[in-house]
Amino acid sequence: METVSENRCFGGTQGVYRHSSDACGCDMTFGLFLPPEAAHGEVPVLWYLSGLTCTHENAMTKAAAQGWAAEAGIALVFPDTSPRGEGVANDDAYDLGQGAGFYVNATQDPWAPHFRMWDYIAEELPALLAKEFPIDADRQAITGHSMGGHGALTLAMNLPGRFRSVSAFAPIANPTASDWGRKQLSAYLGDDETQWAKHDSTLLMREKGFDGPVLIDQGASDQFLDLLKPEALSHAMAERRQDGTFRMQKGYDHSYFFVSTFMEEHIAFHAESLYGNI
């Protein structure tokens, strides 16, 4: 693992690291914020999964998360959204290929050799973090924005016991019923829709829910509401009697101005689960 940069930030360290990924078969870069407490021992970690077109860097510089994480004593990890580099398949569209990994293990050509973001986020990167940094693997939570909200919710529901809490900002909530989803799931997983079900938050919520608290924020003026389909997830949460909160935020759109506005409350929400039950 190679250190790309480390900057002092809110008394802690915002680092960027690069490593050779077995899961993705290429070099992968991620951001990691360690709060001041990490100098004295292990700290819990909140995963932040980013949306279409993003790298590890967008949320790291624009989500205004580090100050709240420093105050709460929580590490933040900002993974990339896909494999990258020469030899990695790509597509001219912004919503397929590099920058659009969709948090699945691709089974179809030309994506199958590298696009294994599920294994990368669920297995490889957590193991690397636990090995290299003072991260307490028993205290993890997860959040994300848009495609990353989809990733956070599907990982949380598919890996019971892994995450104590899950939240999302404007998640792609019902991808099997949306053009943000059907296109990518068919490209990466093929046309057998039974293979898609474990990558749809609404279907997972209907089937099993999450064993912990859930917080969803959605901007009411989001320009992508038709693609995100928040009403499907909201319905499924209520129908399942899921421990959770779904908030429709008047006037907010899909941007990081929306994400940063509610970041304080998301981190406080996760801090309660991460520190409430040590």
Next chain:
Amino acid sequence: METVSENRCFGGTQGVYRHSSDACGCDMTFGLFLPPEAAHGEVPVLWYLSGLTCTHENAMTKAAAQGWAAEAGIALVFPDTSPRGEGVANDDAYDLGQGAGFYVNATQDPWAPHFRMWDYIAEELPALLAKEFPIDADRQAITGHSMGGHGALTLAMNLPGRFRSVSAFAPIANPTASDWGRKQLSAYLGDDETQWAKHDSTLLMREKGFDGPVLIDQGASDQFLDLLKPEALSHAMAERRQDGTFRMQKGYDHSYFFVSTFMEEHIAFHAESLYGNI
């Protein structure tokens, strides 16, 4: 004036606007954050001047200022750092020409026709803000980063009564004695160094100081310490008995990770002067 974008943000609005500038002889773009209180009447304003290579956008997306400004009921204005566009002179270097206006009125060719950032920030943009937005021109304060810290300090000291308080993050503190300064001041203002003096915070501090409180934050691990020369300004502040605080922040560098870390305290500092004496 044209609206480029408006995003809901911390209950207020982060806007971007474009207008034809008489001072600069080209279109200029600026960001303006209006807090929730602006819906009900005039609010005070904090100017944020940016550094070399920046546009109106950098601080607007990376300084994490809007949340604190919303809480304090203060508008934030993020001007560009130079004239731009076809027909505007430029230089291959990152630290001269477009993105490097240095907050002066150029008198030398090829810069004189457009590089009039002093007049733009001191006269034209304040008049536009007062006309178009619910901004209370009697309650203004100013801050900035690096070259923008230089701009904030020199404007504040040269325009007594305009700003109630001034702060800076890692300002170019003594440009007449630095390669960040001598190069630009000679290019824009010519070789007569008497013309440079009003654009050097340390010289201004020695000569007259500021009639209000001053707050300076400087990272002790800033990679540009030799160019910024904080010790000169610190000495001048103490010698003048300037009402103010100079803080050397251990471990911090020149990045927005440094700026965002201390933004809360800078906005609280300005809020005290802007709201303490209505």
